[in-house]
Amino acid sequence: MSGRLKRFIRTITLIDLLKGLALTGSVWVRSIITPSQVLVTRPYPEVKRPAFPAFKGHHALLRKEDGSIRCVGCGICVGICPAKAISVYTEEGEHHEKVVSGYEINAFRCIYCGFCQEACPKDAIVLTRLYEMADYDDRGLYTWKMDRLLKVGDKKPLFRDEVDF
Amino acid sequence: MIKIRINDHEFEVEPGLTVIQAADRCGIYIPRFCYLEKLSPLGGCRMCLISIQGIPKLQTACTTPAREGMAIITESEEIHKARKAMLEFQLIQHPLDCFYCDKAAECDLQDLTYQFGEIKHRHDFPKRKGTIIYENPLIQRTLERCVHCERCIRVCKEIQGAHALSATRRGRLTTIREVPGGGECEHCGHCIDVCPVGANLDRLFTYGGRPFQMEKGKTICPYCGCGCTLTMNTREGMLMRVRGGKEEGVNRGSLCARGRFGWGIVHHPGRLVRPLIKKQGKLLEVEWDEALLFTATRLQKIIKEKGGAAVGGLGSARASDEANYLFQRFMRRVIGSNHIDSSARLHYTAGLIGRLGVKAEVSEATLEDVRNASRILIIGADPVETNPILGLAIKKMLWKGGRAVLADPRSTRTGRIATRHIRIRPGTEVPLILGLGLEILKEPSLSGFTREEVMKNCGIFAPDMDEILSVLTGPAAQKSVVLMGRGVMQAPFGATAVSVLLRAAARAGASYLFTMDRNNERGSCEMGVLPDRLPGLAPLSDRGRFEKIWGDKIPAAPGLSAYDMLHAAKEGTLHALYIMGENPMVDFPDTKFVEDALNSLEFLVVQDLFMTRTASMADVVLPTASFAEKSGGFTNLEGRVQSFTPLIPSSVDVMPDSRIIVELSRKMGKGFPFKSLTEVREEIHSLVPVQGWKRKISGEDMDLPCPGAGVHWGPADDPEFPFLLLLTSSLYRNGSMSNLAPGLAMAQDKAGISLNPLDASELGITQGDKIILTSRNGEVHDEAGICDSVSKGTLQMPEGFANASPKGLLSHDLDPVTRAPMGRYVQVKIRKI
Numbered sequence: 001m002s003g004r005l006k007r008f009i010r011t012i013t014l015i016d017l018l019k020g021l022a023l024t025g026s027v028w029v030r031s032i033i034t035p036s037q038v039l040v041t042r043p044y045p046e047v048k049r050p051a052f053p054a055f056k057g058h059h060a061l062l063r064k065e066d067g068s069i070r071c072v073g074c075g076i077c078v079g080i081c082p083a084k085a086i087s088v089y090t091e092e093g094e095h096h097e098k099v100v101s102g103y104e105i106n107a108f109r110c111i112y113c114g115f116c117q118e119a120c121p122k123d124a125i126v127l128t129r130l131y132e133m134a135d136y137d138d139r140g141l142y143t144w145k146m147d148r149l150l151k152v153g154d155k156k157p158l159f160r161d162e163v164d165f
Numbered sequence: 166m167i168k169i170r171i172n173d174h175e176f177e178v179e180p181g182l183t184v185i186q187a188a189d190r191c192g193i194y195i196p197r198f199c200y201l202e203k204l205s206p207l208g209g210c211r212m213c214l215i216s217i218q219g220i221p222k223l224q225t226a227c228t229t230p231a232r233e234g235m236a237i238i239t240e241s242e243e244i245h246k247a248r249k250a251m252l253e254f255q256l257i258q259h260p261l262d263c264f265y266c267d268k269a270a271e272c273d274l275q276d277l278t279y280q281f282g283e284i285k286h287r288h289d290f291p292k293r294k295g296t297i298i299y300e301n302p303l304i305q306r307t308l309e310r311c312v313h314c315e316r317c318i319r320v321c322k323e324i325q326g327a328h329a330l331s332a333t334r335r336g337r338l339t340t341i342r343e344v345p346g347g348g349e350c351e352h353c354g355h356c357i358d359v360c361p362v363g364a365n366l367d368r369l370f371t372y373g374g375r376p377f378q379m380e381k382g383k384t385i386c387p388y389c390g391c392g393c394t395l396t397m398n399t400r401e402g403m404l405m406r407v408r409g410g411k412e413e414g415v416n417r418g419s420l421c422a423r424g425r426f427g428w429g430i431v432h433h434p435g436r437l438v439r440p441l442i443k444k445q446g447k448l449l450e451v452e453w454d455e456a457l458l459f460t461a462t463r464l465q466k467i468i469k470e471k472g473g474a475a476v477g478g479l480g481s482a483r484a485s486d487e488a489n490y491l492f493q494r495f496m497r498r499v500i501g502s503n504h505i506d507s508s509a510r511l512h513y514t515a516g517l518i519g520r521l522g523v524k525a526e527v528s529e530a531t532l533e534d535v536r537n538a539s540r541i542l543i544i545g546a547d548p549v550e551t552n553p554i555l556g557l558a559i560k561k562m563l564w565k566g567g568r569a570v571l572a573d574p575r576s577t578r579t580g581r582i583a584t585r586h587i588r589i590r591p592g593t594e595v596p597l598i599l600g601l602g603l604e605i606l607k608e609p610s611l612s613g614f615t616r617e618e619v620m621k622n623c624g625i626f627a628p629d630m631d632e633i634l635s636v637l638t639g640p641a642a643q644k645s646v647v648l649m650g651r652g653v654m655q656a657p658f659g660a661t662a663v664s665v666l667l668r669a670a671a672r673a674g675a676s677y678l679f680t681m682d683r684n685n686e687r688g689s690c691e692m693g694v695l696p697d698r699l700p701g702l703a704p705l706s707d708r709g710r711f712e713k714i715w716g717d718k719i720p721a722a723p724g725l726s727a728y729d730m731l732h733a734a735k736e737g738t739l740h741a742l743y744i745m746g747e748n749p750m751v752d753f754p755d756t757k758f759v760e761d762a763l764n765s766l767e768f769l770v771v772q773d774l775f776m777t778r779t780a781s782m783a784d785v786v787l788p789t790a791s792f793a794e795k796s797g798g799f800t801n802l803e804g805r806v807q808s809f810t811p812l813i814p815s816s817v818d819v820m821p822d823s824r825i826i827v828e829l830s831r832k833m834g835k836g837f838p839f840k841s842l843t844e845v846r847e848e849i850h851s852l853v854p855v856q857g858w859k860r861k862i863s864g865e866d867m868d869l870p871c872p873g874a875g876v877h878w879g880p881a882d883d884p885e886f887p888f889l890l891l892l893t894s895s896l897y898r899n900g901s902m903s904n905l906a907p908g909l910a911m912a913q914d915k916a917g918i919s920l921n922p923l924d925a926s927e928l929g930i931t932q933g934d935k936i937i938l939t940s941r942n943g944e945v946h947d948e949a950g951i952c953d954s955v956s957k958g959t960l961q962m963p964e965g966f967a968n969a970s971p972k973g974l975l976s977h978d979l980d981p982v983t984r985a986p987m988g989r990y991v992q993v994k995i996r997k998i
Contacts, residue, residue, distance in 0.1 A: 074264035075375035087401075090372040096297065096305075098265045098372050121264065 519663025545652015
């Protein structure tokens, strides 16, 4: 048979169309039976996808058991930061103690290398798996202040491997 | 040169060095805590242990002199082990509080511990805890961090001469602190700079940040005339702290309390940030355009109606050379008036006129010359308080075996260190100098000032006179320095006295120096902020040269000096005054007269950092940038022209002095052609050449009037006002602005009136009582302090304190030559509250 005849028969019997419909139909049927294995369009942001375990996202400042901030303002994170994204502000407290009055991360500068977390001697700063960093508020060139970082840190569970924002 | 071998390399070094100095010069680093180049060696920390061939035991490199052919090993297994053991000793007591310590990241102990790696702790002693001493308002001392290197003790003793710190107890309990009965801390903060660990810390900086968070910049100190280089640390546009730097500038790394702790004015909340215009008796904030246009229109109206000579200007002994140059050019060219002066009139002009009156070549001393001098004569000055770095130079000279002879009526810090303090009667500096002039120069015009006459007048004896004369006679006079201060400048015939003494010094081969109270007194005068002098101190007859470049006529008649301007204002012939960065209400003698004069002005413009008493009387107040926010140049007391650049950005609505002047002249229709400060500087250089590091200025034989014999010197007897108040200076104040620096207020916040114990017991006054001093011109009240070095019948009070200023007590009798007010003493009576 010549190629032209073959093509004619395929066209007239709509075999290709039916093949396609069979695949679509089977997925449709399977999607009704076991939907989680089949869906490829993710319903984000209604359903959030967990980040990979080693993902480094939004920073968080952690607290001690008594609720006070872990950070002592030693400035090692500032020194180690290759992007110069961190600023720590400390001042003298009432009894001459060191008080951390401000902790800022410039999100535009940060390269999410995680050195600050590695260097921190008090485990005060961690990079969480939170990746939603967009904000309606662009004041201060997207600088994350201490209260925001603490708020992120306050979300339980605390540690990165378990965090699932 | 001698040859030594260090680590199997041949080096040649100059003789007379210790091994550590030789190694430093060869670029080989030996770890150390206690050694510092500028201090005497101690050999206490034993970190600099080295091995020398032929000597069985390890030696300290800081105390061993380098000898010809010495073979030195600085690194070996044995040395490493020994040094590590020493570090282990240090770490027995050193707390692990690097997180909280401000020294972290610039700490020698931290660096060395890191370098030596893991250090075992084989000794089990309890760590010292809770030994932080907050006795000093500006310096925190943490004993547990101390490594007992004694750098602070030595720097306090050998460089500052304060002897405030000493060590008590032994071993690891060694306690270094200010011991009662020791010297008084002068708050120079040098111990902070030299401390290798965080034992001495700057309390103004406490927890201000880490070194890597800060930017470093250099500027010139805005307080006294020494012109010290300040190494400033700034963080995000804020000044954080001042350090002396490494042997830099004229100060060689030393600073005084004002330089180190006086920077707080820059961030004072009271800084003016917007221009102000007086509307219906109230100063209201306006835009720059409006303020400048208002000023320009008002000035133009006055010039049109009453002529340029109806406007006067006070330049500033604090503003930069460039700003002063532009100011006088603005006054002469745009306003058309020669009435230009500054507060240098009060403290320096007599010296300047005296210097110009001498044509002979008189060598001018530098701070280095003072350090190397063999003898120094100080008349009417207190350099230790007014110019502390000059004071340090004098101390250095004294330790080298020099002699300092001081002729001054007051009890001062300089008096305490001087080899001989000759207490002349108040107000007799001039006859003393003229008497010296007669002895040395033998000029007939001075014949009235015979030795007997001078001794009677000054209340001194023949050995005192011989002592003073010895400085300027003999072959050793080549290395003598004559130092004059405000006691001479503010005395009648001060200019004559200066010129006589300079001629005597020239004859003897000695050099001279003036103490200067403001940072740019000399620069402002050399820039032509004088009624009868153009830039470079050119006389007005030389004005053709300037007219050619400026393109405008300069008024031929000399203008009025500061107090003459105020008189003219009071009489109604001067209608407007433009004050650039001066505060006559506080800094000028006779406050009431100044107030009346300023009140009778039609229009007053003030350019200042703060709402000073003068500014609050003004019609227009223009906010200016502080020293850290602008660039320019200052000329110090040696004549050294030093430039500086801005360290921090100024707030939006603040302009530097020079830019305000330029903008204002543009508004007045006679703009300057300058695009940048560099162009201004180039024009200044073309008119006033700088030779080496100072401007070339020559004298021109002037005939200065000489007082005749039989003049009564010093205060007249006045039974109504039996006491004599002598004005002194304070280490912690320099002008009215220094009151606003928090650090200086912490060091000393009250002026205090010192009086003799005999006077005090007669009047029933005890230490700390409130007393009121009344003179013919005003009154002032403050706490009394009993001080037995104050002469009976006199009182002493430092000027510059805002809460109690003796300036209001003074009258303003003007010297006929310099037109400067005589204001070093005033007769008062005391009343106890």
